[in-house]
Amino acid sequence: MNLIAEQVSVMLDGKEILDHVDLQAKPGTFVGLIGPNGSGKSTLLKSIYRVRKPDAGLVTVDGEDIYQLSPRQTAQRMAVVRQEGTVEFDFTVREIVLMGRSAHKRLFQSDTEEDFSLVERALARTGMQAFAERSFLSLSGGEKQRVLIARALVQEAKLLVLDEPTNHLDIRYQLQIMDLLKSLRLTVLVALHDLNIAATYCDRIYVIQEGRIAAAGTPEQVLNPEMLREVFGVETEVYVHPKTGKKHIVFFSGMEMSEQRKDAEVSTAL
Ligand SMILES: Nc1ncnc2c1ncn2[C@@H]1O[C@H](COP(=O)(O)OP(=O)(O)OP(=O)(O)O)[C@@H](O)[C@H]1O
Numbered sequence: 001m002n003l004i005a006e007q008v009s010v011m012l013d014g015k016e017i018l019d020h021v022d023l024q025a026k027p028g029t030f031v032g033l034i035g036p037n038g039s040g041k042s043t044l045l046k047s048i049y050r051v052r053k054p055d056a057g058l059v060t061v062d063g064e065d066i067y068q069l070s071p072r073q074t075a076q077r078m079a080v081v082r083q084e085g086t087v088e089f090d091f092t093v094r095e096i097v098l099m100g101r102s103a104h105k106r107l108f109q110s111d112t113e114e115d116f117s118l119v120e121r122a123l124a125r126t127g128m129q130a131f132a133e134r135s136f137l138s139l140s141g142g143e144k145q146r147v148l149i150a151r152a153l154v155q156e157a158k159l160l161v162l163d164e165p166t167n168h169l170d171i172r173y174q175l176q177i178m179d180l181l182k183s184l185r186l187t188v189l190v191a192l193h194d195l196n197i198a199a200t201y202c203d204r205i206y207v208i209q210e211g212r213i214a215a216a217g218t219p220e221q222v223l224n225p226e227m228l229r230e231v232f233g234v235e236t237e238v239y240v241h242p243k244t245g246k247k248h249i250v251f252f253s254g255m256e257m258s259e260q261r262k263d264a265e266v267s268t269a270l
Pocket residue numbers: 012013017035036037038039040041042043044
């Protein structure tokens with residue numbers, strides 16, 4: 001599935017939150033969206049998953065304007081894992097995951113054996129099988145996140161849009177969920193805060209800063225100390241990890257930087 005956002009602009013409360021943003025996720029690619037807090041990542045994703053219509057610009061999947069599709073048609077093409085992931089009523093984990101099948105059903109159409117087996121498979125893939133009968137609302141943040149990912153999987157959409165999917169997850173599940181998302185070979189657009197996770201998994205990264213795309217390219221092209229200083233205001237060292245061959249970012253704390261400055265002052269004074 002080919003996702004294209006073209007010249008997308010969004011105004012909120014009289015302020016331009018997105019300013020002519022262009023983004024593309026080509027079929028089968030894993031695309032990351034990174035940027036500081038408040039830079040516009042969620043707003044851009046909301047424009048893409050049809051929650052906040054852009055004030056200008058176009059969002060298409062395989063050439064179809066998503067705002068011309070019905071919610072059901074959109075759900076057949078695109079599965080979404082939102083940051084909030086709120087569920088108001090108490091359902092079991094299995095029921096929540098089964099809801100992902102509704103994109104493929106008519107009103108009152110009953111669930112089939114295939115639906116149930118897709119649900120069991122998604123629960124197994126996200127490590128949630130043992131939780132199937134538990135109440136969703138009783139789960140921890142990370143467990144809820146995994147259930148919502150399982151629900152997105154059973155939707156069987158070719159495009160997955162995820163806003164910070166690894167947020168509440170411990171490191172083992174962060175890696176497991178990212179490995180799983182990568183192994184699906186779908187088109188994936190994912191907002192991420194962890195830049196080393198972005199470097200490891202993304203084929204392409206878009207960097208957003210104050211509602212504009214500040215850089216775009218492969219992790220190798222985009223992730224460098226100059227960009228990280230300019231966009232995130234942090235000092236880093238970026239090197240290619242000898243084992244993974246991927247870029248790896250080391251972040252320096254303010255304390256370490258002031259120690260370095262002191263050392264530099266001493267050596268210039270000498
Ligand atoms: N309904 C709204 N009305 C006014 N401003 C809004 C509204 N929703 C979001 N904003 C503002 O838009 C900007 C972008 O917000 P957005 O949630 O897209 O950022 P983000 O990059 O996803 O941030 P984070 O990393 O903190 O999740 C922020 O300054 C936010 O305060």
